[in-house]
Amino acid sequence: xxxxxxxxxxxxxxxxxxxxxxxxxxxxxxxxxxxxxxxxxxxxxxxxxxxxxxxxxxxxxxxxxxxxxxxxxxxxxxxxxxxxxxxxxxxxxxxxxxxxxxxxxxxxxxxxxxxxxxxxxxxxxxxxxxxxxxxxxxxxxxxxxxxxxxxxxxxxxxxxxxxxxxxxxxxxxxxxxxxxxxxxxxxxxxxxxxxxxxxx
Amino acid sequence: xxxxxxxxxxxxxxxxxxxxxxxxxxxxxxxxxxxxxxxxxxxxxxxxxxxxxxxxxxxxxxxxxxxxxxxxxxxxxxxxxxxxxxxxxxxxxxxxxxxxxxxxxxxxxxxxxxxxxxxxxxxxxxxxxxxxxxxxxxxxxxxxxxxxxxxxxxxxxxxxxxxxxxxxxxxxxxxxxxxxxxxxxxxxxxxxxxxxxxxxxxxxxxxxxxxxxxxxxxxxxxxxxxxxxxxxxxxxxxxxxxxxxxxxxxxxxxxxxxxxxxxxxxxxxxxxxxxxxxxxxxxxxxxxxxxxxxxxxxxxxxxxxxxxxxxxxxxxxxxxxxxxxxxxxxxxxxxxxxxxxxxxxxxxxxxxxxxxxxxxxxxxxxxxxxxxxxxxxxxxxxxxxxxxxxxxxxxxxxxxxxxxxxxxxxxxxxxxxxxxxxxxxxxxxxxxxxxxxxxxxxxxxxxxxxxxxxxxxxxxxxxxxxxxxxxx
Numbered sequence: 172x173x174x175x176x177x178x179x180x181x182x183x184x185x186x187x188x189x190x191x192x193x194x195x196x197x198x199x200x201x202x203x204x205x206x207x208x209x210x211x212x213x214x215x216x217x218x219x220x221x222x223x224x225x226x227x228x229x230x231x232x233x234x235x236x237x238x239x240x241x242x243x244x245x246x247x248x249x250x251x252x253x254x255x256x257x258x259x260x261x262x263x264x265x266x267x268x269x270x271x272x273x274x275x276x277x278x279x280x281x282x283x284x285x286x287x288x289x290x291x292x293x294x295x296x297x298x299x300x301x302x303x304x305x306x307x308x309x310x311x312x313x314x315x316x317x318x319x320x321x322x323x324x325x326x327x328x329x330x331x332x333x334x335x336x337x338x339x340x341x342x343x344x345x346x347x348x349x350x351x352x353x354x355x356x357x358x359x360x361x362x363x364x365x366x367x368x369x370x371x
Numbered sequence: 372x373x374x375x376x377x378x379x380x381x382x383x384x385x386x387x388x389x390x391x392x393x394x395x396x397x398x399x400x401x402x403x404x405x406x407x408x409x410x411x412x413x414x415x416x417x418x419x420x421x422x423x424x425x426x427x428x429x430x431x432x433x434x435x436x437x438x439x440x441x442x443x444x445x446x447x448x449x450x451x452x453x454x455x456x457x458x459x460x461x462x463x464x465x466x467x468x469x470x471x472x473x474x475x476x477x478x479x480x481x482x483x484x485x486x487x488x489x490x491x492x493x494x495x496x497x498x499x500x501x502x503x504x505x506x507x508x509x510x511x512x513x514x515x516x517x518x519x520x521x522x523x524x525x526x527x528x529x530x531x532x533x534x535x536x537x538x539x540x541x542x543x544x545x546x547x548x549x550x551x552x553x554x555x556x557x558x559x560x561x562x563x564x565x566x567x568x569x570x571x572x573x574x575x576x577x578x579x580x581x582x583x584x585x586x587x588x589x590x591x592x593x594x595x596x597x598x599x600x601x602x603x604x605x606x607x608x609x610x611x612x613x614x615x616x617x618x619x620x621x622x623x624x625x626x627x628x629x630x631x632x633x634x635x636x637x638x639x640x641x642x643x644x645x646x647x648x649x650x651x652x653x654x655x656x657x658x659x660x661x662x663x664x665x666x667x668x669x670x671x672x673x674x675x676x677x678x679x680x681x682x683x684x685x686x687x688x689x690x691x692x693x694x695x696x697x698x699x700x701x702x703x704x705x706x707x708x709x710x711x712x713x714x715x716x717x718x719x720x721x722x723x724x725x726x727x728x729x730x731x732x733x734x735x736x737x738x739x740x741x742x743x744x745x746x747x748x749x750x751x752x753x754x755x756x757x758x759x760x761x762x763x764x765x766x767x768x769x770x771x772x773x774x775x776x777x778x779x780x781x782x783x784x785x786x787x788x789x790x791x792x793x794x795x796x797x798x799x800x801x802x803x804x805x806x807x808x809x810x811x812x813x814x815x816x817x818x819x820x821x822x823x824x825x826x827x828x829x830x831x832x833x834x835x836x837x838x839x840x841x842x843x
Contacts, residue, residue: 174484175491182496186451189430193447194438319527319581322446325511326583329443330434337434350432351583 280307285366287313288358292320295358299338299366306370309338309363315355323352327359338363402745403651403718408834410476418462425458426451428584428591446507449500450583456496457578457595461602463489464571468602469609469709478714479655480838487547494544497537529576536573543567557691558668575599614709621648623683625660625704628697631686631761635732636698637675640683640706649711651718652677652739653811653839656710658685664696669709673736673839675762677743686761688732715839717743720809722835724748726802728822730814731759736839737813738762738769746774749802753780753789753818784817793821795829806830813839 280302287296293315300308309332314324326349331337337346344364348356429451438444466473466486473482509519523530545551546563578595579585585592623642631637652674659669670693675686689695717725717740725744729737730753741748750770754760760779770777778801782789791797798805810826812819819838826836 172488172491175488178488178492179495182452182455182492183499186448186455189426189451190438190444190448193430193433193435194444195435321512322508326443326446329438329440333439335439347434349434350429351586353587 279303281370283366283370284312285362285364285369288361290315290354290358292323292354295355295362297359297362297366299363299370301370304371306339306342306367308334309336311359314359320355323349323355326350327352327355331359331363343367403716403743405720406475406714406718411478411481414473414476421462422455422458425454429454432584440510442507442510444507445503446511449503449505449507452496452503453500453578453582454584456493456500457574457582458598459489459493459496460571460574461598463493464567465602465605468605469613469712470605471609471613473609474712478719479712480714490544490547494540497540501537527577528580530581532573533577536570539566539573540570543570561668571599571602614707617709618707620644621708623706623708625700625702625706626682627702628700632758634689635686635761636689637684637686638697638700640685641681642683645678645682646680648678648680648683650674650678650683651711651713651716652741652743653716653736654711654713654739655736656685656708656712659707659709660697660700661705661707662696662700665693668693669707670694673713673715673739674711675735675738677739686732686735686738713839715811715813715837716740717745719837720744722807722809724804724807725809725811726805727751727811728814728818729753730818731755732761733812733814733818733839734761734766735813737811738765740811741766741769741773741775744773744775748773748775749808750775750777751780751792751801752777753793753814755781755783757781784821793818793825795825798825798829806832809835809837811837811839 280300282298282300284298285296287294289295294313295315296312298310298312299306300310311324311328311332314320314327316324329336330349331346333339338344344360344367346356346360346363429447433447438447463486466477466482466489477485505516505519505523508523509516512519512522514522524534543563543566546555546560552560579592585595621642621644623640625638626641627639629637629639655671655673657669657671659666672685672687674683676682676684687694687697689698713736715736723745725748727737727740727744727748727750729750734752737750741750750766752760752766760781763779766777769775778792780789780792784790792801802808805826806829808831810822810831812822814822823836823838827833
């Protein structure tokens, strides 16, 4: 019985450890954010958006259209390779968007609502709050509900939404799919993408 | 549970059996080769790796930093404990599959101990899984826990059966708490335990319908289903195919029933091809005597003589209705046996010499083992009264043949003689090199506990103490 007690204590402790490890914004989260910012402005990943409007603009515009390619690559921590290649293509996209955003440089806050998307579980629509050139908050206006969907939608909301969620951390629509809620995650990303396109 | 009511032995007072009289060792018996603990350790490591692997899908599927609210954190903990519980349930059933390789590598005694420890852990993880998920979901949905129970039972597929499975598991778990179990008749307890298979069945659906890691097709789901299939295959192999093959091969029948003392009988069995039966002294079978009143129960009894190629013998103390019925067995009755199993054998010794301590009818496996131990063993036989001493003529004869010292210690536990002897000093005086011997213990729980304590204080390492534990 003593061994059973040890086993139970051990399992409880490791479950807590796992949850805590996943709960804290872990270092690999930072690693994912860093390379996306680096190509444009390697010296200052955490630059205040209002002080240096140019940097974040390219950040988000660079992301939205060519999303999957540029964001997936930097996840693997090989900055040498990724910084070299995408920066060339990015400077081209930078040109048209830069003037547009300079007029938004004064820190006004806007709410932009993305298109709604229907999936087999329900309707998904996302609104973002943009201040200057940064997304400062994301809110799911509608997510599938009822029965089990409540749980999965709750998971999605908890991962993505808010001012500390993955949307704000990543500043783009390349979010990790929430396990158990693949469809809803995808719809969320689509709606978010359309909101980002409208906003910038 | 240490050996208790199941065996007994005694001086043979009946007519001599037609199958060989009392000479149990017609040929000089060979000493079996040792079986080390290597296989057991390897399996232990494998099971731990499996545990890690079963939580891995959660770890990979959950982005770092995504557990930001209390509700998701609690839900995540509930999911982890669910994966752990699902895995442990499979391990638990596997342990009880009686797969020959498990019996051989781990051995019945260790399996029973693992089963008990894993069982307790499993029950706690299932309860943790249930309560964490309830709290987490209720919070996510902003409703009370009771309302959440309603939602789960009403809207979720397979959730009613999952709740039923949890109920059965709690029942099985609590009925196995030692104090409660002693108060229950064996048959009732056994029936309750048989219903554990329902848990496997009833708990299956909800894992795949709602498990965040399992509901969508992919390698994780496939792997989890494969685990289930593997366990079911192991059950079939260990519980159906192996016993079928064994019984078709050896075709055991009752040859004779002989009274050993007023409350103890020996059942002699014959069969075919017994010369090829690989059995070690000290092992046990689960016996099912195919008569009208007895066929539906099987009970574990040790064999009370080593393999001799001609007959098997079990010696049983009459304590319950089933054992009372055994007195009336007719010669020729068919017997269904499952085994042999157990690591309470000379093959599992770690040292050259052994000390055997038997209490009452606990002498049976030790009597069989004596034929296979290297010379120089010592036997302490505790019995309450001289009439409780069983098989003494065989023991005296073996003592001579196998160079074994035998001490009969008669009296109640509180008498000064037995008390002095069963103390660390008493044991050291009797057997000066006790710390360098394997010690085999079989007897009533009180004697076993007292002896283990005395032996540990006399300096015998834990792993050199072998207990005959063979109840499920």
